[in-house]
Amino acid sequence: MERKVAIFRKEHFNAAHRLYVPGWTDEQNLEQFGKCSNPHYHGHNYELIVKVTGTPDPKTGYVINLSVLSSLIRAQVLDRFDHKNLNLDTKEFASLNPTAENIVLVIYDILRAQLDPSLDLSVRLYETDRNFVEYPA
Ligand code: NI
Numbered sequence: 001m002e003r004k005v006a007i008f009r010k011e012h013f014n015a016a017h018r019l020y021v022p023g024w025t026d027e028q029n030l031e032q033f034g035k036c037s038n039p040h041y042h043g044h045n046y047e048l049i050v051k052v053t054g055t056p057d058p059k060t061g062y063v064i065n066l067s068v069l070s071s072l073i074r075a076q077v078l079d080r081f082d083h084k085n086l087n088l089d090t091k092e093f094a095s096l097n098p099t100a101e102n103i104v105l106v107i108y109d110i111l112r113a114q115l116d117p118s119l120d121l122s123v124r125l126y127e128t129d130r131n132f133v134e135y136p137a
Pocket of ligand 1: 017035036042043044
């Protein structure tokens with residue numbers, strides 16, 4: 001019987017954002033999004049945990065080479081978002097509210113497109129120590 005194993009890679013990036021609904025007043029956005037609606041943006045230290053699940057290769061014993069996975073995350077996610085203003089500097093969030101929910105979906109889609117279809121993918125994103133999201137749910 002082939003047994004699946006999950007392999008995890010933890011990464012980190014810093015980014016600024018502002019959560020708001022265009023057309024709402026600053027007061028309405030503050031009411032909905034709290035400090036995250038600050039019109040002058042603010043930063044978060046995002047922790048990213050990428051989980052890849054698959055059957056270890058009979059020859060190498062690897063589900064995926066971690067150095068390959070690490071390079072993939074760096075090139076596709078960290079280089080794209082680290083030290084960026086998500087609203088202003090990225091096309092992904094030019095018109096998409098950069099909530100943790102939307103960020104995890106964007107990162108999932110980016111990585112999913114690069115991974116072998118035989119591998120399962122799950123992404124967890126911490127916006128703070130206590131607030132985090134995961135996709136698939
Ligand atoms: Ni925020």
